[in-house]
Amino acid sequence: MQSLSRLLLIRSFLRLFLLQASWNFERMQNLGVLYVLEPVLRALYRDDALQEAYHRHMGYFNTHPFMASPILGATIALEQRRAAGQVGTFGVDDFKSMTMAPYAAIGDALFWGGVRPLAVCVSLFFAVKGSLLAPVVFLLGFNLPHLWMRLMGFMRGYLLGVSVVEIIQRHRLPDLAVRIKEGMVVVLGGLIAYLTVATCRGAGFSAGWGAAALPLICLFVLFARKGASALLLLGLSLAFLVTFFQVVIW
Amino acid sequence: MDFLGCLFVAGVAVVCGLDRTAALQLMISRPIVAGPLAGFVLGAPLVGLQVGLLTELLWLCRIPVGASIPPDDTQVAVGATFLAVSVLPPDSLQISVIIFCLLIAMPLAKCGQLFDRMARRANDTLSRRAGRSVQSGNLGAVDRMHLVGLGHFALASLLTFIVVASAGSVLCAILMPSLIILLEQPAPWMQLVFPLVGAAMILASINVSRVMTLFSASFASALLMLWLL
Numbered sequence: 482m483q484s485l486s487r488l489l490l491i492r493s494f495l496r497l498f499l500l501q502a503s504w505n506f507e508r509m510q511n512l513g514v515l516y517v518l519e520p521v522l523r524a525l526y527r528d529d530a531l532q533e534a535y536h537r538h539m540g541y542f543n544t545h546p547f548m549a550s551p552i553l554g555a556t557i558a559l560e561q562r563r564a565a566g567q568v569g570t571f572g573v574d575d576f577k578s579m580t581m582a583p584y585a586a587i588g589d590a591l592f593w594g595g596v597r598p599l600a601v602c603v604s605l606f607f608a609v610k611g612s613l614l615a616p617v618v619f620l621l622g623f624n625l626p627h628l629w630m631r632l633m634g635f636m637r638g639y640l641l642g643v644s645v646v647e648i649i650q651r652h653r654l655p656d657l658a659v660r661i662k663e664g665m666v667v668v669l670g671g672l673i674a675y676l677t678v679a680t681c682r683g684a685g686f687s688a689g690w691g692a693a694a695l696p697l698i699c700l701f702v703l704f705a706r707k708g709a710s711a712l713l714l715l716g717l718s719l720a721f722l723v724t725f726f727q728v729v730i731w
Numbered sequence: 732m733d734f735l736g737c738l739f740v741a742g743v744a745v746v747c748g749l750d751r752t753a754a755l756q757l758m759i760s761r762p763i764v765a766g767p768l769a770g771f772v773l774g775a776p777l778v779g780l781q782v783g784l785l786t787e788l789l790w791l792c793r794i795p796v797g798a799s800i801p802p803d804d805t806q807v808a809v810g811a812t813f814l815a816v817s818v819l820p821p822d823s824l825q826i827s828v829i830i831f832c833l834l835i836a837m838p839l840a841k842c843g844q845l846f847d848r849m850a851r852r853a854n855d856t857l858s859r860r861a862g863r864s865v866q867s868g869n870l871g872a873v874d875r876m877h878l879v880g881l882g883h884f885a886l887a888s889l890l891t892f893i894v895v896a897s898a899g900s901v902l903c904a905i906l907m908p909s910l911i912i913l914l915e916q917p918a919p920w921m922q923l924v925f926p927l928v929g930a931a932m933i934l935a936s937i938n939v940s941r942v943m944t945l946f947s948a949s950f951a952s953a954l955l956m957l958w959l960l
Contacts, residue, residue, distance in 0.1 A: 535870055616763055701930075714928045
């Protein structure tokens with residue numbers, strides 16, 4: 482089997498950061514996949530075989546951009562075996578199409594729904610204090626797991642091939658996503674309580690009045706679940722505040 | 732604000748805009764980073780931080796799943812920071828002005844979704860052209876077309892910023908003298924409303940069982956502790 486140099490793999494890995502550069506409605510990340518695989522495909526195939534390999538990856542592909550790392554790492558391993566004439570149970574296309582949807586769901590829940598909001602909530606404590614460390618805290622909190630997933634996912638995908646699926650299963654990422662979301666909700670509760678108390682004290686009220694924020698949030702949640710947008714809720718609340726201060730206070 | 736400042740902040744808008752979808756995704760596109768970054772190049776990072784704090788939670792859980800395009804909070808943060816710095820006196824952190832600029836920037840930045848959609852449509856053409864290139868054996872064209880897509884996204888971000896900054900500046904000049912006085916009294920409470928609405932949007936969209944119980948328990952215990960302290 483033809484070995485792939487580290488330099489080639491590093492080039493492919495770095496190209497992962499531009500996976501979505503040509504994201505389109507019709508085939509979503511298809512050109513991105515080809516862009517990532519291009520150095521490897523050119524090393525493995527020549528002439529018609531190379532053109533055929535390009536054809537293979539021109540089809541629809543869409544997954545979470547960070548979870549694409551294990552998929553494309555394993556795809557490189559599969560292409561390498563295919564170029565060496567070893568035919569396994571899974572074809573390259575089969576593997577990609579079987580994994581992209583579940584991995585997208587895992588990535589969305591874990592990174593967009595869990596890690597990102599948690600990192601934001603922690604960093605907002607710094608922002609409330611007026612500390613410019615807030616963006617740094619957020620970037621560190623988000624990017625450490627993000628870059629770990631990208632790097633380890635790609636490496637393990639390449640080294641293990643289709644068996645990378647078992648590793649992802651063993652880590653029980655969907656369960657982890659739920660735990661992170663629960664943690665985020667707790668931190669969010671603390672953050673909102675802190676903001677409410679700070680505002681009440683700033684306006685000369687007792688911190689206990691901050692409890693009034695809870696039914697207000699419940700009301701907002703109710704409206705949001707009925708389909709009200711953030712802009713609408715914000716607009717109505719601000720209009721109410723302006724009217725209240727104009728009519729009642731003045 | 733000088734021309735160089737405008738150029739730098741437009742650069743920040745493009746780089747952060749690319750980070751949203753097309754490149755890296757290190758999350759420098761989040762308002763809590765993009766706001767201070769825009770503020771930093773304009774010499775007022777704390778204004779940007781305040782904008783980021785107010786904006787961050789509002790659309791945090793609008794996830795870019797499949798073909799859905801979330802509201803462009805990156806350009807809201809960069810645009811509102813630009814507007815606030817351009818109307819605020821140096822070293823001032825007047826919250827009513829920052830809120831006013833945000834209220835101007837938020838509806839204007841809706842055009843970001845439109846430009847983003849246009850960029851993705853333009854990329855549809857690239858994908859088709861790349862398919863034809865592969866069929867004709869011109870494989871090198873695939874890489875080039877992929878990178879042209881990056882240009883489409885960059886252009887979409889730049890256009891959104893230009894709309895927010897230019898139309899926002901005009902609106903600020905027209906509306907601010909008469910409306911800012913209305914915001915001065917309620918400004919501290921308005922400052923609280925932003926994260927309250929943001930938190931509600933997160934709680935409404937998050938997929939966790941007994942989310943309201945968890946949030947209420949955390950909120951109540953933190954409030955109690957802060958009250959006692």
